[in-house]
Structures are given as C-alpha cells and as structure tokens.
Amino acid sequence: MTRQLIDYVRSAVTHVGGVTPLRGLFDFAAQYQIKSALHGPEDISPVGMASAIHLDLAVHNFGIQEYAGYTDLTHRVFPHAFTFTDGHLHPGEAPGLGVELDEELAAAHPYAAAYLPVNRLQDGTVHDW
Known part of the structure; x- marks a missing residue:
C-alpha cells in the first residue's frame, strides 16, 4: 500500500x-489513494452483504461492491x-442493517x-486458483 502498487483493497x-x-x-488505504472493493459472493449471507453496503456508504474511498446475488431460499x-436494481445496490429504509x-x-x-x-502445485505448494 505505501508504495501504491495496488488500486483496490479487496x-x-x-x-x-x-x-x-x-x-x-x-x-489506511485512503491515505494512499487506494479504493475499497468489497467482496460479495453468495456464500456471504445477506447480513454480511448489508454490512458491506453500509460500509460502502461510510467510506470516501469507495471503489466497487461485488454482488453475486442469492437464491430465492436465501x-x-x-x-x-x-x-x-439496474446494477445498483440500495440499503433500503429499514433500521439497523435491515436484515431479519x-x-x-x-x-x-x-x-x-x-x-x-x-x-496446490505438484510439489504441494498452496497456489491461487
């Protein structure tokens, strides 16, 4: 971060x-002109997603919010x-995080x-996907 080698903290x-x-x-990232990029896959519950949306609105270095959606059951x-709606997340008007x-x-x-x-690589080293 201090060398400004990244654009987003995900x-x-x-x-x-x-x-x-x-x-x-x-x-901390904002001091180095680094933006936020909150992770939002469907394995993070709507509680986590609502928390992310509220945090997005609270930081001035907001960059992007990932949103994968949820199943009907979720x-x-x-x-x-x-x-x-139309590519935009809105927190709604309910109190708190707005999740029950x-x-x-x-x-x-x-x-x-x-x-x-x-x-893992063939030698057993943990590797990214």
Whole structure:
C-alpha cells in the first residue's frame, strides 16, 4: 500500500473481523489513494452483504461492491431491505442493517458444511486458483 502498487483493497466484512477493522483498513488505504472493493459472493449471507453496503456508504474511498446475488431460499430465510436494481445496490429504509431471520424456515434447512477446494502445485505448494 505505501508504495501504491495496488488500486483496490479487496476484502469482506466477514473475513476481517467486522465493520470496524475493515473501516480501519480502508481508512489506511485512503491515505494512499487506494479504493475499497468489497467482496460479495453468495456464500456471504445477506447480513454480511448489508454490512458491506453500509460500509460502502461510510467510506470516501469507495471503489466497487461485488454482488453475486442469492437464491430465492436465501432471500426468504433472510428477508432484507437492501435492493439490487439496474446494477445498483440500495440499503433500503429499514433500521439497523435491515436484515431479519426467518428462524422457522432456517430450521427446515439445516446447515451443511462445505469447503472450497485448495489448489496446490505438484510439489504441494498452496497456489491461487
């Protein structure tokens, strides 16, 4: 960062310990004209997505917000105020993060652990995808 070799800091609220640590990282990056790029795949729940949207609105070095969308079931289990229309995310007008949990529906679909594969070179070295 200090040598300005990157343009974006890409992370997720759920990967760095919450909104406060990520805000600190983005504030540090802003000193070097580096923008935010919040991660938003569908394996980050609508709670994490809503947190990201609110953080996007709070930092002056906002760059881009990734949004992969959710299944219909996820939308029903986590009713939320944020919307995605014409390529734009809007936080909605609900208080707080604007996300609720349908506990009864969630209980009908128990969590099944899943793990991303680890890519390794032939010598066993961990490598990116």
